[in-house]
Amino acid sequence: MRVLCFIILLTAIGCTNNSEKSISINNVTTNEDSLKNAIIQKGDISAYQTLWYLYLDSSKPEEYLNYSLIMANKYDYTDAYFNVYRCLINLYPNKEMLDKLTVDIAIKYLQMAAAKKHQQALEILGDYYIKGKFVEKDVTLGRKLLNESTKESNGNESNLALPK
Secondary structure, eight states: OHHHHHHHHHHHHHTSOOOSOEEEETTEEEEHHHHHHHHHHHOOHHHHHHHHHHHHTSSOGGGHHHHHHHHHHTTOOHHHHHHHHHHHHTSSSSGGGSOHHHHHHHHHHHHHHHHTTOHHHHHHHHHHHHHTSSSOOOHHHHHHHHHHHHHHHHHOOOOOOSOO
């Protein structure tokens, strides 16, 4: 009789629907859908950053692009502009596989992040101008952006974005 009860219990547990992904950070558990809703409806920066950690462990981190676009375009969140660039530029492991339109869009978002004084964006864009990578070579502008990047890194440690 105990074996039968045990089998019924295991069957009941195995049949429960766990379709909502949950994440626990600092002992606070939330589900993916509530994070997405908070981002879409309120531009919740904390939810946006938490969703990044959820996508780090997923098989499809590029889905973060959708929420980066929302946070950049709708809520004008500086880090999101940079993250749109990062998601687009990292679509392929081999950067030469990127098509020109995707690169152009990625660079446009990188430029918007740099215009908002995002330290990593300034650094990367400055490097691109110096090397002539993805943009027309302009060493003077590249050095100017790198100098701004240095100023930002010395004066502002709060620029959090996707890890390099």
